[in-house]
Amino acid sequence: xxxxxxxxxxxxxTLAYEKxxxxxxxxxxxxxxxxxxxxxxxxxxxxxxLRALSRTLRPSAGSVLLDGQDIATVPARRVARTLGLLPxxxxxxxxxxxxxxxxxxxxxxxxxLRQWSARDxxxxxxSMAATGVDTLADRLVDELSGGQRQRVWIxxxxxxxxxxxxxxxxxxxxxIAHQIEVLDLCARLHEEQGRTLVAVxxxxxxxxxxxxxxxxxxxxxxxxxxxxxEIVTADLVEEVFRLPCRVIDxxxxxxxxxxxxxxxxxxxxxxxxx
Amino acid sequence: MSSTLRIGAxxxxxxxxxxxxxxxxxxxxxxxxxxxxxxxxxxxxxTSDVLRTLTGGGSPAEDFIVNDLRLPRVVTxxxxxxxxxxxxxxxxxxxxxxxxxxxxxxxxxxxxxxxxLVVLAGGSSLALAGGAIAGGVATGAAIYALAWRQGVQGSRxxxxxxxxxxxxxxxxxYLLTRAQLMDAARAMLWLTGSLDGxxxxxxxxLLIALAVLGPAVLLGGGRALxxxxxxxxxxxxxxxxxxxxxxxxxxxxxxxxxLAAAAAGPVNFVALTAPQLxxxxxxxxxxxxxxxxCTGAALLVTADHLAQHAFAGHQLPVGVxxxxxxxxxxxxxxxxxxxxxRM
Numbered sequence: 001x002x003x004x005x006x007x008x009x010x011x012x013x014t015l016a017y018e019k020x021x022x023x024x025x026x027x028x029x030x031x032x033x034x035x036x037x038x039x040x041x042x043x044x045x046x047x048x049x050l051r052a053l054s055r056t057l058r059p060s061a062g063s064v065l066l067d068g069q070d071i072a073t074v075p076a077r078r079v080a081r082t083l084g085l086l087p088x089x090x091x092x093x094x095x096x097x098x099x100x101x102x103x104x105x106x107x108x109x110x111x112x113l114r115q116w117s118a119r120d121x122x123x124x125x126x127s128m129a130a131t132g133v134d135t136l137a138d139r140l141v142d143e144l145s146g147g148q149r150q151r152v153w154i155x156x157x158x159x160x161x162x163x164x165x166x167x168x169x170x171x172x173x174x175x176i177a178h179q180i181e182v183l184d185l186c187a188r189l190h191e192e193q194g195r196t197l198v199a200v201x202x203x204x205x206x207x208x209x210x211x212x213x214x215x216x217x218x219x220x221x222x223x224x225x226x227x228x229x230e231i232v233t234a235d236l237v238e239e240v241f242r243l244p245c246r247v248i249d250x251x252x253x254x255x256x257x258x259x260x261x262x263x264x265x266x267x268x269x270x271x272x273x274x
Numbered sequence: 275m276s277s278t279l280r281i282g283a284x285x286x287x288x289x290x291x292x293x294x295x296x297x298x299x300x301x302x303x304x305x306x307x308x309x310x311x312x313x314x315x316x317x318x319x320x321t322s323d324v325l326r327t328l329t330g331g332g333s334p335a336e337d338f339i340v341n342d343l344r345l346p347r348v349v350t351x352x353x354x355x356x357x358x359x360x361x362x363x364x365x366x367x368x369x370x371x372x373x374x375x376x377x378x379x380x381x382x383x384x385x386x387x388x389x390x391l392v393v394l395a396g397g398s399s400l401a402l403a404g405g406a407i408a409g410g411v412a413t414g415a416a417i418y419a420l421a422w423r424q425g426v427q428g429s430r431x432x433x434x435x436x437x438x439x440x441x442x443x444x445x446x447x448y449l450l451t452r453a454q455l456m457d458a459a460r461a462m463l464w465l466t467g468s469l470d471g472x473x474x475x476x477x478x479x480l481l482i483a484l485a486v487l488g489p490a491v492l493l494g495g496g497r498a499l500x501x502x503x504x505x506x507x508x509x510x511x512x513x514x515x516x517x518x519x520x521x522x523x524x525x526x527x528x529x530x531x532x533l534a535a536a537a538a539g540p541v542n543f544v545a546l547t548a549p550q551l552x553x554x555x556x557x558x559x560x561x562x563x564x565x566x567x568c569t570g571a572a573l574l575v576t577a578d579h580l581a582q583h584a585f586a587g588h589q590l591p592v593g594v595x596x597x598x599x600x601x602x603x604x605x606x607x608x609x610x611x612x613x614x615x616r617m
Contacts, residue, residue, distance in 0.1 A: 018424060056510050080513025087507030091370065093500075096559040100276070107501055108513040112493060115288040116278045160512065168507075 006032050007067050007196065008053060008083070008164055014061035015048050015220070022048045023220030026062070030164075030213075035190040035197045037207040040217035041241050046200045047088065047168055049217070053198065054085040054166045080108035084162035086153055088169050092141040098152050099137040102128055105159030127158040130193075131185060147178030154185065165189070167199040171206065179203070183210050204241070208232050208256045216240045232256035293556040293565050300552070300568035304355070304575050308348045311579045312340050350472040350537055351575040351592070353480040355544055357534040359570020360484075360491065360563060362545030363552070364527035367499050367561035368520060369428035372607060375546035376410075376531035379435030382542075383442035384413025385535035386465055390449040393461045402464065403476070403536035410532025413438060418524060425506065425517050467541035467593025469578050476537045483533050487526050492563050495523050500560045541574065541593045543600020548573050550607065 006029045013026040022045040030036050030053070038046040051057035053064055055071050064071040071079060084105075092101060105127070106120045128134040131151040136144065141152060150170060157165055167186070171179040187210050190197050201207045207214060208228040215225045218240045224231045234247050237258055244261040251257075279287045312328070313319040317339055319327070326332055327340040362375040369379075376382050388409020392402045418426060421434040446465070450458055463470075498519045501509040506516045531545065548570035552562050555569070574592065577599065581590040 051507075054511060056507050076510075076515050077513040080511065085507065085511030087505060087511060090505045090508040091503065093503045093559040095557065100559065104501060104504070105512070107497070110497075112497075113285045113287070115497075116276075116286045157511075 005065070005068060006030055008198070009065045010049070010053060010059075010062065011065060012062035013049075013052055013059045013064070015045065015052050015057065016060045017048075017057075021060075021220075024061075026220060026222065028053075028215060028222060028225070030196060030198055033190075033194055033196055034213040035187065035211055036199070036213040036215060037211035038198070038200045038215045038217060039202075039204055039207045039240075040223075044217045045220040046215075046217050050166055050168050050198065050200050054083060055079055056085070056087070077108050080160065080162075082162055083164040083166065084157040084160040086157045086165070086167040086170055088172065090153055092149070094142070096141055097137070098133055098139055098141055098144070098155075099124065099128070101141050101152055102133075102155045102159050105156040108160060123161055124159050127155045130158060130189070131155040145178075146174055147181060150174060150178070150182055151185065154182070158189070162195075164196045164198070167197065169200050169202065171201065171203070179206065186210065204232075204237065204258050205250075208258065209250060209253055228256055232258070290556065290558050293558050293562060296552065296555045297565040297568045300555075300565065300572045304352055304568060304572035307572065307575045307579055308352060311348050311351075311575065311582075312344045314579070314583055315339075315344065346473045346477055347469050347471075347578070348575060350477045350480070351469055351578045352571045353477055353484060354469075354534045354538045354541060355548070355571040355574025356488075356567045357480055357484055357530040357570075358541065358545040358574070359548035359552075359566045360488065361527040361531040361534070362547075362570070363549035363561050363563050363566040364491065364495075364499070364523050364530075365545070366549050367503060368523060368527070369432050370503060371428060371432055372550055372611070373546070374428070374432055374435075375543075375549075376527070377540060377542050377545060378439060379432065380417060380438035380442055381410050381413050381435075381528055381531050382535055382540040383439050383446060384416075385410035385532050386446050386540050387442050387449065388412070389464060389535075389539075390446055390453075390461055393457050393464075394449060394453055396457070400475070403479075406536040406539075407529075407532045410535060411528055413442065414524065414528030414532075418521070426520060427506075463591065464539045466591040467539040467596070468591035469538050470589075470591070472537070480533050480537050483530060487530060488567070491523065491526050495519070495526070496561065496563055499523060499563075503560065539591075539593060542597045543603070544570055544574055544577075544596050547596075547600050547603050550603075 009029040011027055013023060014021065015023045015026065026049065028049065038049060040046045048057065052059050058072060066074055066079065066082060103124050106124065109120065128137060131154050133148065133151050133155050136148060141149060144152065170182050174182065183206055186197055186199065189195055211228055214228045214231060216223045216236060223240050224236055232247055234245055237243055237245050246259045246261065247256050248259060249257065276288050276290050279289065309321055309324055313321060313324045319336065323336065324340060327336045332340065365374045365376060365379065366372055385406040388405040389402050392405030397405065417431065417434050417438050421431045450461060453461055498514050501512050501514050502516065502519065510516050549566040552565040552569040556562050556565050577595040578592040581592045581595045
């Protein structure tokens with residue numbers, strides 16, 4: 001299996017929807033056992049890149065390599081046992097319970113005659129425990145809050161038991177507390193279970209705090225990549241987001257914290273903060 | 275809730291006791307009504323006489339009445355009901371919409387157009403069945419092609435389907451005006467959906483199709499279909515070849531709906547109602563294909579029995595009964611979906 005290179009990489013990718021080209025000649029590598037986060041302004045192609053890496057979108061040129069093999073030539077089921085995906089929009093079927101939805105993550109491990117092994121049962125229980133939804137097992141997914149629901153979907157992806165896990169904007173539509181909850185969960189999965197995570201995030205500060213490897217994109221190109229502490233600078237943020245800012249140390253974690261520059265005239269005089 | 279049947283360490287089958295129970299109850303009801311229908315008519319027979327005749331113990335007259343006259347009609351009704359319900363369950367699941375059924379998405383109207391063209395050309399009833407199948411399949415292919423844009427989305431398929439249904443209804447109306455009076459009357463009866471005078475010739479193609487496609491869809495497609503319900507991306511992430519599976523299942527559904535139309539005409543609303551009814555009875559998420567099939571068979575054979583015997587001395591085409599029942603159901607569905615805020 002080991003080929004020297006990373007398990008997941010994209011080489012010279014051209015990504016396009018119909019005739020609209022999103023990216024050309026895009027090359028990325030996901031370091032093994034990293035928590036890689038892709039950031040960039042709207043429409044920079046970060047979600048499109050994730051779709052290509054997860055084989056949801058077929059590149060019009062170039063190839064995504066999974067364990068050194070073009071992912072398009074790997075049987076779909078084998079891909080699904082290696083690489084899990086949490087899409088941006090999933091639909092919970094009417095009247096499905098949490099345990100039933102999480103159990104669907106076992107699909108790539110099952111067959112017509114092997115629909116529910118002891119291993120399936122065990123992994124589903126563990127996945128629900130790891131995401132803290134075990135107490136909700138018999139509740140209907142429709143009745144849950146947004147944060148709970150997202151944890152259920154993550155539990156389903158975990159139940160897939162893949163060493164690689166791709167998450168497309170896992171924190172969108174969640175309030176700040178639930179965003180942190182989901183990101184803490186991701187960090188724990190990365191640290192404790194040794195999975196390689198790739199997430200697309202909107203919030204640069206979240207990315208800088210949680211990622212071990214950051215990929216910054218603009219206009220379908222990778223502008224910079226590396227550990228956040230090494231690459232997040234005021235110049236990079238300005239280049240990628242067109243946002244004047246200062247970068248300071250996060251007082252909680254010491255990771256880079258981006259503070260947008262104040263609008264001219266909005267700076268309060270020294271000592272006016274009551 | 276699900277239960278698991280284990281045989282050794284390598285075989286495990288998951289099933290829902292309630293869904294199996296509903297399926298079995300519906301199948302039993304369908305057979306019971308079927309036996310009742312076999313004993314009803316100008317020459318009434320008791321249930322025991324019917325059963326004795328079915329197993330070959332009747333007098334020549336009884337044998338003729340039950341096995342030659344009435345049985346083909348009842349079997350056709352059961353098969354048409356099962357085929358329509360299976361097609362409807364597939365469509366509804368694939369487009370993720372309870373309104374996604376072949377009579378609303380235009381496939382049935384396409385089959386009607388094919389049949390009408392044959393009637394206009396003065397074709398035999400066998401040719402008419404062929405025309406219906408060709409019309410349904412051609413419409414299915416056209417709708418799929420029109421809805422295609424880097425894959426087919428449920429919502430676009432519904433919109434294209436409803437549009438096609440409207441266009442085809444107009445075309446069918448025009449074709450009817452071009453027909454001779456006798457042909458037009460024959461076509462009208464066919465378009466309402468009727469099981470009058472159905473013989474083995476009508477039942478056998480459907481029986482073969484169900485025997486082949488039924489197990490293939492139930493065993494091969496059922497689990498993939500459940501994954502597809504969660505969205506294309508989620509299903510793809512779980513290792514489903516989304517477009518391939520969808521095309522295969524759509525093709526099966528179109529074929530089943532067209533064959534059903536060829537056998538009994540476009541019987542309305544069974545494909546719409548049966549899967550929803552089965553879903554509510556089984557209280558299970560997912561397409562519930564087997565329960566839907568049995569419910570459809572029970573529904574149609576009951577509707578046909580009502581159509582023949584509910585009004586003494588006055589027989590109705592079965593399509594009238596399913597139309598009235600199904601239309602009422604549709605209004606109820608729209609009202610409850612609205613109240614639940616889903617529409």
